[in-house]
Amino acid sequence: MDDVKKKHILLSLESELSTKVEAILNDCDVELYTDELAKDKYDFVFDSNPSYEVENEETVLIISNDASNCLHSVLSPELLDNDVVQVALKRFVGEDSTIHLESEAASEAYKTFKITDPFSIGHYLDIVSSTTYKESGEFKDISNSFVNIANYYIQDVKALPIDVDMIVSKEMSVLQFHSAITDSMDCQVPESILRGISANLVDVYFIEKTRELVISLTWINGSTSKAFLKHHLNGFRKSTANNKIYENFEKLLAMSKENVEYTPSKEKGESKSSFASIKKIIDFIKGQKDSNPDFYEFSEALSQYPNKEVVSGLAQEDIDFIQKVVGTPEVYNSVNSTVKGKREDLAAGDDIAQRIAGALEEMESFEAIGLFSDEDEAYKKISGVTDNQSEDSHLVKEFASDFEALTKVSGGEKQEDENQLVKGSKEDLKEETTVISGSREEVDDKWKVKRSEIAEKVREEVQKLVSIGDSDQEEIEQRVKSIVKDELSLDDKTAEVFNESILNSASSTSLGENLGSASGEEIFLKLENDRLKGQVSKKMDQILRMKRIIDSMKADFIAKKEAEMALKEKIKESGDASIEGRYKAAEIQIAALLKEVSINETRIEQLVKGHEHTLKNKEHRMQLLEEKISDLKEKSLEASESPESKAKLAELETENKNLSNQLKITNERFETISKKYDKEVTNAPTQFQGNDSGLQTLLDKEKDKNIALQQQINEMKKTILTTEKAEEANQEVSPSEHESNLKVKELEIQLKASGLETKKYEQKIKFMTSQMNELEKKLKKVAAKAGKSNGGGKAGADLKTKRLEKNLEKINQLNDKVQADLTERKKDLHKAKQENTIMSNKVADLERKLAKYEKKAA
């Protein structure tokens, strides 16, 4: 029997998720950890980051909704509530289970059969399809998956027979395959097969003891969440036969098709309209609404859309989507920005020339006319009519019914004699009326010719740009604009409008193609989802960058601290080192401090900006999501109880939850980063303190120096006294007197220098104090803003505020100390100055006396 070792699992998840997983695995033979430092190595790691890198051969499970291309096993958090998924999760961590589905099934829903012939898949496909259809009315997904997996076993893995167990009920459908395989490497089911499976849960595992490869697919009705588990197991340790279902075993063997009649359901409004055409209708109706808001009515505006064929092809959900977009400015702007945002992808594609030309070719005449500010001008430009001709046309219009006017029509104003023949000259009349009337069909024809010409030119020019390699998006767009401007003789403003319309149309078409035959709303929601996901990933990148910055700052801080310690030791060792040396050391420290202060300032600015930006985005996102939810809720209430509506609602709700969760995670990470920053800030004052003590030391030494100077001055006094005595005795001035004068001078110089130094220290202290004050202010600001933005963590905000207050207190205390020292030094300086002046006066007296003596001597 195998050793039953407890499995050690690290849960690197949000607290809510972590709690859920703990509850599920509560009765399993596992040890759960939330602190990665608790052990060196784990058997399993449950994480929410799809980019998790394996460190010690641990088995990884990513619990997240955003892990589509992840290499590890993946589980959507919403599925954790499902019983089947919970069983699969327990099996994943090594709990006992069974390869036979019957142990988990009620007898009515369970069927089994074996595929022993490679060409018998069709027979059992019929059984699977008919059984599934009988129960749930659908069978497409399950049928496709059945064929894919059966073929995988037979052709890829070369395994026969295949045991297939099936459960089909209203709540869920399960297909489970197992067969003994020769090569354990074959249990890597290729991605190409897995991508074709639409099941909510795909569980692939290999049992070493018996070499059974099991692939289990579960479809949960009403759920769009996904899970993919892949793992190796040594084996199971229990018998799990379900005796109840054997009472009527004959019914369990699925040898024949179910007797069920297939009636195709009326497909409810499957969208046949492309996203591009829906977008055009949206723009048209929006234009109608904006131009005449008082008399706007949606259905009337829709009926006025010139392309009736497109309108008739709209599904009800497309119409609802259009109405919603037109009716909600924020959604309309969001659609536009999404389409515009995708133009970058268009520029990056190889077929941009074809796409833009194609968009032009699909532009209807009414669309083109709508882009002009004036309809008459539009007709002229499209028709290629000049200004002169247009004047004549205008005259003719007015007098069209008049015979005299007709006479003018054919030849012009001056040729009256010839006009007698006008009535008969049909050709002339016809030409003029063609130009004048501007009937829609005629304009259409002219526009078609014109647009083809422009499209061809655009195609050539853009292709040239792309082939040269000069395929900058802006340049391409500018080139298209200039071509359109030239060809249609447009002013700059109209050309810009035209250009935007063409490019957006190309972008919409490209989007619609990429997203298949989904309805407009589905496409929009998918795009919106992608956009928000993109924003979230950008935010994640920002966070990672911030983290890196903080890590590097940490390293810098540690290095500086070490350097400072070394410097202090050096200073201590140097003892009677020169004042200059000490001064230099102080300078170095101060320079380092200043540098840190500037770094902290920039960091604070970044944090503040980041916070503000996040807050804005969050609010905007929440707003959009709330709108979405309210719209969808209304829609679901109106719509019938169909699986599609339910599924869509569930999908949107899950999306909403997912995005909210992601935002929560983002906020939490911001909080941790802020906390880390706070730690750094709290350490900063200690650095000041340390520096303060360094400065203090210097100032103390300066004091000592002053004392020494004072002593020297006293000695000098004595010397002067003796000199005076000598003078009284009429003795000649000895060389020692000169020396004493020189010494006095030296002392004066030193005193001056000391005074200068003291001044310098004062200035530096002032500067540092001002820096500290600024830092204090900024910290207060950050604390205030952090308190506002971190609505989800009031306790965290309070803690932060307290920390900031503590920091502030420390800084204030420090400031007070420095101020006290400064005043003392000032006092000392004043004393020294006074003494200096006294000494100077005495020296002056002595000099005068000397001069006297010299004279006398002379």
Next chain:
Amino acid sequence: MTERSVNLEELLEHKLLWGDLLWEKKNGKTTCIGSCGDFADIEFIEKLVKKEANLKINSYTDWKLVKDICETFKSLESCENEKERVAVRESFVGPFLETFLSQEKGSYIDWFTICFRTFYKLPEDIEEIYYMKNSEALKRSMAVASMTTLIAFTLGHLNFDFLQKIYNCTLIMDLDFVIQGMSEYHMRDLEKQRVSDDPSLDGRLLSLFKHHGANVNEYINRIANGEQSLINMVKFHHEQFNCGAGPEGIFDSEVGDLPQIISFVERLIPYKSFNLSDGDATGSLTTHMEKIDGYHRIKSILRTELKGAA
């Protein structure tokens, strides 16, 4: 049972004795020179025939049943699609269970003969090993192979070639044991273990050979191209899946049907004194079947199908 004379050609044709072969000596005494289900000792019989000995056989075989079911399996072999195979199975299951589980109709020799005629394809060199070392072991293996194959067919293994592989792989399940010297003493111990409550193969002589099922892969490669499902079937034929007490410690939650079928039949068929001609052989098997723990799926289908047939 019918007693009648039999000639050499007939014996050569059948190979397997379909009843007890009796030699009526000139002194009027009758000696049994071959039991029902044994391979005919052709060499000895030829000698007797040369001496103009009178040979008789008391047949227990229902030849009509044998002929019908052999035809059924022939049609299975020629089926072109799964639907046809399902239809063949339906025509087979009723008679199988009726004769198999009923104490009054049929005997084991019928199915023994059917499977021998339909599926037997053991290579001659392997046959030779059995003849030289322990032909009783081959006979018993054939009994196990017959029931295993038929139950597998009943449970949905419908491909004829695969059924043939099941049959022939089961024939070699004890081959390694035989090669290493499986004797009458071993078979006695194995019989004790089969009928006792003690699930472990802990007899002194048996413990050395408990992994014999895992040592025949080279032969399985020859017969079945090394298909893992058949390797597992042979390897796990001594397992007790309801409690994991076999040599490999496997549970029913970890294996497919085939190992469970062979393990069930392995515990059903006696090693010693299994009289294929016994009219109520199946009856005793049925009684014993009820005592075996686990194998609910197999027991259930056998009971259920019988109810359906009735």
